[in-house]
Amino acid sequence: MPTYKAPLRDVRFLMNEMFDFQAHFATLSNGALADSDTVDMILEGTADLCENVLAPIYQSGDEEGCHFDNGVVTTPKGYKAAYDQFVQGGWQGLSYPEQYGGQGLPMSLNLVKSEMMGTANWSFTMYPGLSSGCMNTILQYGTEEQKDTYMPKLVEGTWSGTMCLTEPQCGTDLGQVKTRAEPEADGTYKIFGTKIFISAGEHDLAENIIHIVLARLPDAPKGTKGISLFIVPKFMPKADGTIGERNPVTCGSIEHKMGIRASATAVLNFDGAVGYLIGEPNKGLNAMFTFMNTARIGTAVQGIAHAELSYQGSLPYAKERMSMRALSGKKDPDKVADAIIHHADVRRLLLTQKAVAEGGRAMIYYAAQLADKMTDGILKGDHAEYEYWDDKLGFYTPILKGFLTEMGLESANLGMQVFGGHGYIKEHGMEQIVRDARISTLYEGTTGIQALDLLGRKVLLGSRGKVVRDFTGDILKFCGRQASHKNMRGFAWDLTKICAQWNTLTLRLMLMARKDRDVVSSASNDYLMYSGYAMMAYFWAQMAAKSFELLDKGGKEQPEFYQAKIQTAEFFFERLLPRAQGHAEAMIKPSKSLMQMDISNFSFDY
Numbered sequence: 001m002p003t004y005k006a007p008l009r010d011v012r013f014l015m016n017e018m019f020d021f022q023a024h025f026a027t028l029s030n031g032a033l034a035d036s037d038t039v040d041m042i043l044e045g046t047a048d049l050c051e052n053v054l055a056p057i058y059q060s061g062d063e064e065g066c067h068f069d070n071g072v073v074t075t076p077k078g079y080k081a082a083y084d085q086f087v088q089g090g091w092q093g094l095s096y097p098e099q100y101g102g103q104g105l106p107m108s109l110n111l112v113k114s115e116m117m118g119t120a121n122w123s124f125t126m127y128p129g130l131s132s133g134c135m136n137t138i139l140q141y142g143t144e145e146q147k148d149t150y151m152p153k154l155v156e157g158t159w160s161g162t163m164c165l166t167e168p169q170c171g172t173d174l175g176q177v178k179t180r181a182e183p184e185a186d187g188t189y190k191i192f193g194t195k196i197f198i199s200a201g202e203h204d205l206a207e208n209i210i211h212i213v214l215a216r217l218p219d220a221p222k223g224t225k226g227i228s229l230f231i232v233p234k235f236m237p238k239a240d241g242t243i244g245e246r247n248p249v250t251c252g253s254i255e256h257k258m259g260i261r262a263s264a265t266a267v268l269n270f271d272g273a274v275g276y277l278i279g280e281p282n283k284g285l286n287a288m289f290t291f292m293n294t295a296r297i298g299t300a301v302q303g304i305a306h307a308e309l310s311y312q313g314s315l316p317y318a319k320e321r322m323s324m325r326a327l328s329g330k331k332d333p334d335k336v337a338d339a340i341i342h343h344a345d346v347r348r349l350l351l352t353q354k355a356v357a358e359g360g361r362a363m364i365y366y367a368a369q370l371a372d373k374m375t376d377g378i379l380k381g382d383h384a385e386y387e388y389w390d391d392k393l394g395f396y397t398p399i400l401k402g403f404l405t406e407m408g409l410e411s412a413n414l415g416m417q418v419f420g421g422h423g424y425i426k427e428h429g430m431e432q433i434v435r436d437a438r439i440s441t442l443y444e445g446t447t448g449i450q451a452l453d454l455l456g457r458k459v460l461l462g463s464r465g466k467v468v469r470d471f472t473g474d475i476l477k478f479c480g481r482q483a484s485h486k487n488m489r490g491f492a493w494d495l496t497k498i499c500a501q502w503n504t505l506t507l508r509l510m511l512m513a514r515k516d517r518d519v520v521s522s523a524s525n526d527y528l529m530y531s532g533y534a535m536m537a538y539f540w541a542q543m544a545a546k547s548f549e550l551l552d553k554g555g556k557e558q559p560e561f562y563q564a565k566i567q568t569a570e571f572f573f574e575r576l577l578p579r580a581q582g583h584a585e586a587m588i589k590p591s592k593s594l595m596q597m598d599i600s601n602f603s604f605d606y
């Protein structure tokens with residue numbers, strides 16, 4: 001099993017040298033709380049929690065899984081104790097308002113924390129992650145009374161939360177939601193229906209679970225315009241903050257899953273459970289979309305988490321495992337063979353994982369700064385500011401979620417490949433990472449849905465290509481600044497070509513889609529992946545530029561650290577960025593070859 005070690009040197013390079021988080025915090029209304037000593041304490045504390053509490057129960061949690069007994073769900077051995085430690089450390093409240101007992105720190109620190117926690121143990125991290133979704137909903141749409149009732153316990157972590165959207169007939173198309181909410185004379189609602197696949201829907205970690213539920217009012221319009229949001233507590237809260245009687249929302253079963261087996265995925269039955277409307281009637285889906293961005297970035301983190309853990313497992317193995325001789329001559333002459341890290345193809349596997357983990361981390365940290373600015377808009381009650389940053393983040397979100405989780409899954413697979421046949425057996429823990437990574441491209445919007453969101457909603461319909469023109473405009477400014485640095489000329493030239501091509505492809509697809517409506521769907525996955533490679537290239541080029549600068553004038557790290565960054569950037573540009581060209585070629589093909597076959601001819605045997 002990989003022994004997780006928090007990548008604090010990389011984290012500090014990004015926070016201090018690349019993105020200057022202290023300067024960024026200074027622009028936020030709550031930024032003064034995040035002085036460098038506090039940030040350092042958080043990083044060290046998170047690393048300690050991850051390395052010593054969460055990582056040790058990662059493999060055992062997978063082996064044992066969650067238990068279901070007549071509606072009661074028990075998490076694997078050690079999870080309750082680890083969760084108690086998490087609560088006692090005040091980790092849940094890191095970025096939530098002080099008014100409710102939190103520490104009021106910027107949201108980006110929560111993302112930094114959740115990447116480390118998720119890498120150490122993704123299953124565990126699901127529980128507080130879902131609570132965050134629930135808290136964000138209540139904070140933004142709840143009444144003062146709802147906030148006062150639920151936030152303090154959720155912020156503390158003694159209560160946890162869920163997001164109940166999916167039903168048996170629909171996960172993507174939430175317009176089909178059937179769960180109904182019947183109004184009562186006292187202003188509450190009775191909720192009836194079944195939700196499936198609800199992460200953290202039932203468990204033994206917290207004393208109460210607060211469900212955020214999508215349901216329909218009796219006279220609601222059909223489809224997405226008739227869905228409302230409700231708070232449904234597992235136990236009714238009493239005025240003194242303790243829990244009262246059990247609400248009739250029960251767990252019918254938990255799923256037996258391929259991965260994240262220590263995370264309980266519940267079927268929940270609402271049999272007239274008391275619910276409280278949150279936000280406006282019939283506007284529930286709009287409300288959900290508001291923090292879709294932050295939730296999706298939270299899942300994008302899973303991509304880098306699995307790339308990082310897989311890399312941490314495969315790197316030491318590649319240095320120890322001996323096989324044949326290097327093509328360029330013996331490297332370990334005293335040994336029976338050379339270590340496999342001397343073979344170029346094994347280096348391809350390792351460097352791909354490294355490029356994805358570190359490149360993805362840079363992308364996420366940048367997006368985290370945008371998320372901070374968006375949250376600051378909410379804190380200041382400045383809706384225009386909130387919308388401006390939410391819009392900006394909206395372009396990054398499907399790319400981060402779709403591309404990084406696909407690349408994280410590939411990286412997890414490559415880590416297993418480094419181990420050869422030993423990767424496929426349980427003992428080394430590499431196959432668990434692949435199984436755990438698999439869900440990331442499915443939930444919180446499949447890759448297909450992220451791709452449609454990007455090309456259809458954000459690029460074509462939403463902005464007629466402006467979001468790409470704006471983003472590539474920023475890249476071109478960067479290229480302009482780098483053109484005079486001889487070391488950076490190659491990166492700048494490749495990026496300039498990508499910018500021109502990205503805009504041309506966007507325009508071509510816009511024109512094609514006018515005649516062939518299926519093109520938006522047929523091109524979307526290639527467009528998403530192309531955009532991901534282009535975006536990651538920009539972040540790798542920025543890291544290379546910073547590393548050249550710090551090699552020259554001296555930085556906080558050793559020269560070897562910056563050299564490795566530059567070399568990984570070179571690997572990315574030479575070996576991974578060319579994949580974008582395959583996507584470019586495929587995306588502009590008409591949809592005919594996908595759409596022409598008659599459905600009855602897909603098979604002649606069944």
Ligand SMILES: Cc1cc2nc3c(=O)[nH]c(=O)nc-3n(C[C@H](O)[C@H](O)[C@H](O)COP(=O)(O)OP(=O)(O)OC[C@H]3O[C@@H](n4cnc5c(N)ncnc54)[C@H](O)[C@@H]3O)c2cc1C
Nearest residue numbers: 163164165166170171172197198199443444445446448449
């Ligand atoms: C372990 C786990 C945890 C989960 N946690 C939660 C949770 O906490 N809360 C919650 O509410 N849900 C949760 N889910 C549900 C998850 O979000 C959904 O499974 C996911 O959104 C996909 O929905 P679906 O399974 O109904 O697939 P479908 O919507 O049926 O999609 C099937 C396939 O069709 C494609 N597709 C669908 N529509 C289109 C279209 N218009 N164009 C192109 N392709 C399309 C999809 O991309 C997919 O490949 C969880 C699921 C799992 C497995």
